[in-house]
Amino acid sequence: MLKKVCIAAIAVITLAMTVQGASAKQIIRVGMGDAADSDQGYGARFFKQAVESESNGEIEVQLFPGGQLGTETEMLQNVRRGTLDLCYVGIGNAVPFVKELGTLTMPYLIESHYDAIKATTGDLASHWNKLCTEKGGFRILHWGYSNFRFITNSKQPVKKLADIKGMKIRIPQNKILMATYKSWGANPVPMAWSETFTALQQGVVDGQDNPYIVNYTSKFHEVQSYLTEVHYQYSLQPMIVGQRTWNKWDAKTKEVISRAAQETQQYWTAYQILEAANAKEGMIKGGVKVSTLEDEAQWKKLAIENVWPEYYDFIGGKANLDMVLKALGKK
Incomplete structure (x- = not known):
């Protein structure tokens, strides 16, 4: 009888640990203004696959396209508050929070794909992120290039x-x-x-x-x-994370997210060039x-x-x- 009780107890503990492990999966929500079949949507899906693969399924990325979570301005506000994890926004919608980003919207400043990439990588990428972190309470994880x-x-x-x-x-x-x-x-x-x-x-x-x-x-x-x-x-569409969310993530999560974001930026560049013609x-x-x-x-x-x-x-x-x-x- 005692053996049966022990076996039953072990089964209950095992089940509890399984349920606890399942509920421990980290969920990251991504808001988007554009439709699921847009280039923004394709970029988001690539990001989702990269994160879930590189985290061995420990992180689940949930996508909300087509303005399901509000306008881009509303989503950015919620990202800054920490009530939404990530969002994609047109660069113009980030200007009210960090006016220096308005530089990238000046007419005829960017006149080619090369200009767009040059203006958002290397030292300039670091420059924009420093401003976003200090003045806007958010950081840019990667840039989306939409032509x-x-x-x-x-x-x-x-x-x-x-x-x-x-x-x-x-x-x-x-x-x-x-x-x-x-x-x-x-x-x-x-x-x-x-x-x-x-x-x-x-x-x-x-x-x-x-x-x-x-x-x-x-x-x-x-x-x-x-x-x-x-x-x-x-049209530049950065993926944005709030500093509150970034600061609460552990080092492993930050590494997975950052690596997936950079892979997405590279993918998006190629995707845009190929699919714009189609x-x-x-x-x-x-x-x-x-x-x-x-x-x-x-x-x-x-x-x-x-x-x-x-x-x-x-x-x-x-x-x-x-x-x-x-x-x-x-x-």
């Missing part, structure tokens, strides 16, 4: 500056984007991302701007007829007519002359812009 914000519209082909005059273009809440469009004679309309498709569909606005993959996965080809390749701003083809098959600018030098001249001098204070001083220009070999 240039190309303009779509439902009115007419935009091939030269005169074509965009008076056109209502949806933009995120971003002062630099607003000033840039105004310098071209357009009518920028700040609007939440969640309202954009319906606004385009109903003609509340004429157009919007986003990279090819976002345009295609958002199905803008269903409500827009024209796209123009304009290279005024490169998204472009998808837009064309969807009926969108693609144009290139005949006078982009004029667009660039107006943006730089009218926006840069007015927004030095907004980005924390002209020195920040000069530093990036020097790093890019433009000064």
Whole structure:
């Protein structure tokens, strides 16, 4: 009888230890503004696989795409508070917390994939992270590269500056984007991302701007007829962790997360280059007519002359812009 009691006791203890071990799995939640099938979504899935593999299943990454956890600004606020582990945000949505990051949104500062990578790696990556940690209460784990914000519209082909005059273009809440469009004679309309498709569909606005993959996965080809390749701003989407969360993680967790983040940054770079072409083809098959600018030098001249001098204070001083220009070999 005593033997049976001991066996039963051991079984109960073993079961308890198993349940305790199962519940001890570390959960990391990642919020995203873009859809699951966007480049942001693909990057997040790669990150999830890398973390879970490198932690031998001890860490589970849960993904919440499509604004399930709120707007990018709300998610960033929650990451800073420590109530959300990680989030992806467009760089412009981080500027209210660390204004120096606004440097990376200046029109025609970044003019190629190379520029985008150069501006966010090496010494400059360390510089941005130091500012984010000290002033924003968060750090950037890796950068996401989503290509240039190309303009779509439902009115007419935009091939030269005169074509965009008076056109209502949806933009995120971003002062630099607003000033840039105004310098071209357009009518920028700040609007939440969640309202954009319906606004385009109903003609509340004429157009919007986003990279090819976002345009295609958002199905803008269903409500827009024209796209123009304009290279005024490169879309950067960093993955962010709050300092409160970072500080509570043990060394092993930090190592796994950091390594997975760097692998994701490398993957995202290759993915963007390959998939942007496929998204472009998808837009064309969807009926969108693609144009290139005949006078982009004029667009660039107006943006730089009218926006840069007015927004030095907004980005924390002209020195920040000069530093990036020097790093890019433009000064």
